[in-house]
Amino acid sequence: MTDEFRTQMVEFLPRLRRFAIALTGDVDQGDDLVQETCLRALSRVDQWQPGSRLDSWMYRIAQNLWLDRARARRWRPELSDPEVVEALPGQDGRAVVEDRLTLQAVLGAMTALSPEQQVLVALVCIDGASYKEAAEITGTPIGTVMSRLARARRELHARLEPSLSHNRTRPDVPAAIRLTASKAGPRL
């Protein structure tokens, strides 16, 4: 294994982990998925082209492991265990409690989505991948990615609504319009 490969894997680990936890809805299960993904990647290091993007390659591996499992067993992650969320380290105070609740709410809401939708939400909304990158990773046409993702996000928002309405200030939509409209060029 080249040093470049190993170094990139270590650097990518936090993002892969966030992706895996978003899919499984659980920290421990997410770590297990990361471990399995890394083992699979290590055993197939010869299939990776140096110079190509390691993150996309490993996302594909993680995604395939996850989808195989989810389809085979009709598996849906259990709602995030409050104890898992409670165990998260962080500062004291109200902000931390709110953050924990928010993470729990996000993970819980993710479980309502199909495995394919979860992958797209984790890639685009949590990791910040573009639609095009998500299309390449999932092997899905970009139009399909966008329509699936749009449906998933509507459903996700509906699931999150109780948590959001509990303690929030409603976004200033016109301001949001100005903000999104003023952003620099598209990255479709």
Place this chain on the structure above:
Amino acid sequence: MIKISDAELMAYADGVLPRRLRPLVRQALLRDPELLEKLESYIITYRGLAAPFAQLPPVPDRLRQMLASGDAAPPREGLWPRLLRSIGEAKSAVRTALPARSLAAVALFAGAAMLASGFWLWGLPGMPRPADGDNAGRLSGAQLQRALERTESNVAAPLAVLKPTGTFLSTENEWCRQYQLIGDAGTRFVGVACRGKGGAWQVKTSALARTPERGNGYAAAGADAGEAQELAGIEPTLGKLMKDIVLLPADERSLIAGGWQLPR
């Protein structure tokens, strides 16, 4: 009136809609409150989802060590090294906190009862003798069927006669379990049993473990050379049987709890 699709509205919310289309979306938003509601959902789900993940605990050492250590798999490795490593990783990933009514107790009870009666597996009708290598036979002890059926791998149950050490899907689309077996005078055997369509576990191979027993009756965990040596007797059959790497603990738990459902 131009209809704005959900995908276009989402792209607008994400700031990636082509500039030439943005005025159209803005016009539509001004006259359609429903679109505004949708836009809000896209904005929230794009910008609001990543932040909570910043509160995750640090990456566990086991994951970093796995990548940082120099024992990473070489290219084009065979199945056997992967098996050994995955068993080792699965063992290391076993959670310490087991439920009070852990099914390990079943194996513990069965093991203690059999030890007390001098009732050894290979004395049972149809049970292959450990030296029989690949000769398959049917486990006739109900307790041992239960141990294979219900006990998680690598659970600390030192008095158990049979301890599963890994679970995998076979090339024949059956769930199989590798196990260790304790004979008299601490003699250890290793084997593989697979779950047939009727739900009965059938021994596919068994052999004498080639390294002496240590500690509590089980060899130290780890995909080291010693383990490779002790499993050498069952390697040929195992290599043919294994379709993929050994299940991780969480998956195995789900599999046991779900009644050993096969993937479709």
